[in-house]
Amino acid sequence: MSISISRDETFIQEYEEAIKTPSQLADWQLFKQSYQIAETMKVPSFKDLVAPKFLPHLEFLPHQLECAEKVIQHMNGRALLADEVGLGKTIEAGLILKEYMLRGLVQKVLILVPASLVNQWALELNQKFLIPAVTSGKRVDWQNTNILISTLDTAKSVRHRQTILEQDYDFVIVDEAHKLKNHKTKNFQFVQQLSKKYCLLLTATPVQNKLTDIFNLISLLKPGYLGTYEDFIKQYKEQKRKVDEDPYLKQLISKVMVRNRRSDTGVHWTKREIETIWVPFTDQELETYHQVEQFFKHNTAISSITYVREFCSSREACYLSIKKWIQQQETINLPEVKGLLAAIEQLPHHAKALKLVELIKSSDEKFIVFTEYRATQIYLQWLLQQEKIPAVIYRGGFKKGKKDWMRQLFQNHAQVMIATEAAGEGINLQFCHRLINYDLPWNPMRLEQRIGRIHRFGQENDVKIYNFALKNTVDEQVMNLLYNKIQLFENVIGHLEQILSDLNLPNIEREVEQIFEESKSVGESKIKLDNLTSVIQSYQQDNEAKEHLL
């Protein structure tokens, strides 16, 4: 067996030079120390991971270590990581990257992640893995930065595309790789063209349900492994086969994909306990609620749903938005509007807000409160202040420094954080284990993102979630028909995004709004909502059945 052996010839030249200059000579202790360092840092075997030894502050879970070993030893560093949501794919990717760096195989790295996760990745790599990763800011230097985190959109943009394609990367990571499932898209072609040695694609959606999706992703990692696109389509489409019906294909895929499920990690997951808190409006409030509803029903051009929703959140939210509406009107029945505004103004409180105060006062725990409206956020902050409950606010639009500061204030001083947006920035609030959905978003994805802030990896306590809903209002319908039915609170809905896009329902919030707008009666909206959730539910069950087969 022949093998190429290369010698360090430059060392000989350097040696000749150095021994002529006494100042370059090392003393005996230092000479020994250098040898000791090499002995300590060497990678003694092809097999065992060395990275955990260098990261004593991290505790890896068994499935994460197994994943890294599998990817490095059996997949030669090109793999699809498709763990279920919340099992720590970022940790697995970080561990694999660190291992390759320690083995001296990787220097230049490109990490492409969704915009909302860029900072989160940078934080995790730097703080947890001690990997000096940089985010692509305004003046990004693709050539001279070793480890860069960017978004797919930035990287493939006309401004940067060419420079990036000229680089030779040792390691490329693409998070949310389901964006690469179609080989005709710019995203796919861009990643295909990247010059890369090792490559990880991360996704939480079960791509294996769609044959062409999995084909395309694998063709980025191991072109030709599943044949050409034409072969593949012919073979599987004609026979109308699915991945789970074909043990041979399943076997093939398992050699390039790691997919852990919560149930087989053997890790104890803290529970999430859900409680719906039904709040009745006072008679006066309920009357005003109907007044708002009627008012906008009469102005037929526009739907009342936005305003009654806001009214369910706070007087302020509704009031401000009606004022805005008035400004946009050319002709208006002034006495009627004034009457409406006066009715809102006269309300002393808001039933939900009082309930919130009562709940928080009954406990010493920290609470994170989510609301959909900024006006409500400000009102709640004022109200809590009156009650001497220390609270901070949090918005997606805050600058990074302010976000970190608010998080710290919440951790160390405040009892309550009132937030409007959860998704924007991936802040971790594991120290908190009580969450209040003061009002419900009509998009279940947003809800999961909210819960995910506290019920995630590293949460050591059971998590308690309170959902506020007003009796006899639109709140009640959404709660009963949309949420309880698809059991959103109980399940981690990692698949929902996929389900909604498969069902061609990318904007579920809009769907629900439309149902309310177009229905002439409460009964009609109930039936329509029921239909919508049934579709999601049946698809969900279908998918679960498939998943279990695989």
Added chain:
Amino acid sequence: MITNLNDFLHQYFTIHDCEVITESNTEMTIRLTRELDQVLMNRPFYWHYMDKIGRAGEPMSLYLDTSTEKKDNNKEWIHFGSPRLQQIFHHIKQNARFTILYEETNGESKTPLHPWLVTNIMVHYRGKQKKESIHSIGLQLINGIMKANMMKHMDEFTMDLRMSDYSFTISPIIKPVSGLRRIFNYLENFLLEEDMQWVEESKKALSEEIQLLNYFFHQQEENKEILEKEKERLTERLEPRIEIEFINAGLFYLTEKSSQIIIKRDYEAGTKE
């Protein structure tokens, strides 16, 4: 092997003339010298400015804790993965590549010192996976005797950058540079005798993947460039090869007695050659 990081660091800072205050088994405070401040504290402008206004400048102190777990103190936690230790390691490696050392004698009688070439070498095995091995090889430059585990042999001797009084050196017959080549040749032959299964496996994996690659792109004229690039990177990733890299090397002058001890002694366990 570094078995006690605390001792290792203590030694490092002492070698570099820093004042080290030991506070506990794991905690230490180091008053840096200007030299180490410049190496470790990353504040070139400060020193530039001090030089410009003609002031001496004040080196900083380091407060380190070598515990295996991070403690809640105001010390900097230093461990094998920490950037600070990497920085120190780097500094040592850069400055300990070459040396000429003389064995210490009592300085009372005329003592001839025999030349040895001492080399420490890292071998990188790169294929589907990667591993490393370290070889410490000594070559007596008069008679050409070669010894493995040289650093282990050297452990008991005290070496110095200056020659003791009344010692004198015997000139090498084998020139150090050709000695280095001899060691290369010897090591190469040794490596070729090793188990080559990993080479076979890597070659097999590489050729399989290249076949798949060719097949995948065979009807895609427009993607020829991608194919070529993929092939190139694939080869880089999987092709088996060995790289021999020097950690450091030096000319060591040893007494006749020490030379003989080394030549006669054999380390059975762990002897590679």
